[in-house]
Amino acid sequence: MNKVKIVEVGPRDGLQNEKTILPLETKFEFIKKLSETGLQTIEITSFVKASAIPQMSDASELFTKVKSELLNTISYPCLVPNLKGYEAALALGVKEIALFSATSDAFTAKNINSTVDESFVKMKEVADLAKKDGIKVRGYISTAFGCPYEGDEPVEKLVSVTKRFFDLGVYEVSVGDTIGVATPKQVRNFLKVLSSEFDMSKIAMHFHDTRGMAMSNTLVSLENGIRTFDSSAGGLGGCPYAKGATGNVATEDVWYLCHSMGMETGINLDKLIEAGQYILEKLGKNPGSKFHKAYINTGRI
């Protein structure tokens, strides 16, 4: 299978850890540019408390503007941390949500003041309503390969949390290397275990390039049957609860690797670079992606 699906998470996971609070118009323009690249799924915001993540405080206005002005053939999922967030999203016409937990109790304690078990109790309420309401649900697992507080995370915890997400009825589970500690050998070992338990077409990988291993980990994932990857245009991102967790892997890096392997993402590179460049300039940041820099400097792949 030569098609790769990229789930763009720049407007949400990418921006939520940027200190510069951007105006709604800039976020909308970023999403609009992303929508013109060929991307079919763009996670655009999170219905969290403004005090928790100020960058996401305009979630309602942003979603409403996207819904009314951009193509409705593209999926614009939103992160939802709890029932209140779900109700707000539903009322605005959100059609796909993402729920999240982690393999690590220490991490969920810092992130959402819950144990992993408690997070599933809360998510079940939301997932049950979503099923009734006809809303698609995706599940995120943080710290799958390692936790800033607990250290190594055994694959058994990942298998267990993945199962619990599928039991909630999610259509896809995104396996997150939140702090960018995964290495190719570990990814290969973990994916071998996952593939014996789950349908790999329902598993996505979500790498951070903190230690420069995201491309190698993506390569190994492609070789082990993964065809869905989360990434951020320009390599934005990080995690407010994980020190040193620099950006999501850049969408252009994933594009480059996939296309170099003869795989198709359906994404126009020039438009993708333009979207990344746009948001990087607004943030006053250099691209985290060497490919992005080289493409701009040399004009060639």
Added chain:
Amino acid sequence: MNKVKIVEVGPRDGLQNEKTILPLETKFEFIKKLSETGLQTIEITSFVKASAIPQMSDASELFTKVKSELLNTISYPCLVPNLKGYEAALALGVKEIALFSATSDAFTAKNINSTVDESFVKMKEVADLAKKDGIKVRGYISTAFGCPYEGDEPVEKLVSVTKRFFDLGVYEVSVGDTIGVATPKQVRNFLKVLSSEFDMSKIAMHFHDTRGMAMSNTLVSLENGIRTFDSSAGGLGGCPYAKGATGNVATEDVWYLCHSMGMETGINLDKLIEAGQYILEKLGKNPGSKFHKAYINTGRI
């Protein structure tokens, strides 16, 4: 085979493209720090015309100081572009030299004003003398995966130039991705061809991380029998004749990947980071290696 040999090329390939001309004392200190890491081979300079590469104009003084003050159990090869450079190196007591050519005539024309054929005529003179003089010779092949002037380079040219180097009597051929255009699929395909023709224990890979693919290419190389890699501490480097060719892959990146795979390099990471940090500070540069940054920021692998 779980041992990986790293050939440190920072003082030569790394520094030669840095605009800041460093004093001899700084270069020596860098080499001294590298010599304390466990590295067994450190290419320290190039006997070229000072007008061609000003950074290397102190080759004689630098080699002499290294020879008299540092451990003689470490190999300190020097690049030699021609007979005159060879004679200068020999007179100083250099025990190992590196010769270089490329797969691309257009590149050798810009680099050494020769065709590839002509370069081998000149190198044969030097290699024959070196044999007689008991000097070890290593061969570098530039533009193996692509040329800034010719574009794609077919594997047949790499095979042909590799053969010619072994015919000269070199003990090892270093296959260079001078402009950082190699991708994992290409590297795998090229290495499959090379392995059917050559003893892979005599082939080294020399990646530049221009497009962020150096780690993935190193991974594929490890999986295809390569156990020797050239790299620069701190990710210094580039090529004065190849626009956009940013740094060599960082030695600490190669270290991290190899050790994450359960392989041994014999190098002390903290001392390696210290050497890289030292030279980056002298150059006023940020590390090209995300692993380097993360290690310094988080204090963990």
